[in-house]
Amino acid sequence: MHNRFIDAGINLTSSQFDKDRGEMLVRANDASIDNMLLIGCCLQSSHESLSLAKQHDFVSTAGIHPHDAKDAPTDFVAQIRALAEHREVVAIGECGLxxxxxxxxxxxxxxxLEQHLLLAQQLDMPVYLHERDAFDNMRAQLERTSVKGVLHCFTGEQDALEFYLDFGLMIGITGWLCDERRGEQLQKLLPLIPDDRLLLETDAPYLLPRSLKPKPKSRRNEPAFLQEIAKVAAELRGQTIEHISEITRNNFQRLFLSDRDK
Incomplete structure (x- = not known):
């Protein structure tokens, strides 16, 4: 019996999945991925992620990625607030710097970002955060607020990791961990993440784990490959894959699902 996993971040609305989304979800199920968090990174993809979450019994996020911040309409907060009324929407984001x-x-x-953080605080919902080369600004923003959430696809330095953990965030780890070229620092930092703060995510279709053997013909990542990230994480942490499965599922449920049915 495979260990069950939850993919804590996938861009299921990506056009890269348009030709075989159904088959890809079957492969994920065969690989014991039994829930997914579908990322909304603009208003349109937030609506589409919600629709897919309803269709497949997954959960989703609603937000505007920093890449798209310049295109945010003046009423974007109201639009995200309306999306967040659906029980499938369990986090505000992807947002960040x-x-x-x-x-x-x-x-x-x-x-x-400031508007997302304020909304998450008002709604008492987790934030799904993105930060690249912007730690000082992110820290300043977070220190002005009190939110729970996850730093998605963490790839930063040790001081950033320590701050995010002290702040109370969970840490999302992707296939970056499986990259012998640029994942070295993350591999060293991974054991510093407490058991109750670790989440695993593919960020598919991006960040295909480079350690997969045999190497897939396509460079496209998909949720079935979460098992590879879990395997590498278990090795680096000196833990069993069963333990990684248990803690990451528990963390996901505690952060995103515990308030859904209140």
Missing amino acids: DFNRDFSPRESQNAV
């Missing part, structure tokens, strides 16, 4: 690519001006990114 990306000073690595700067697809939106930093001023817009900061302003849009």
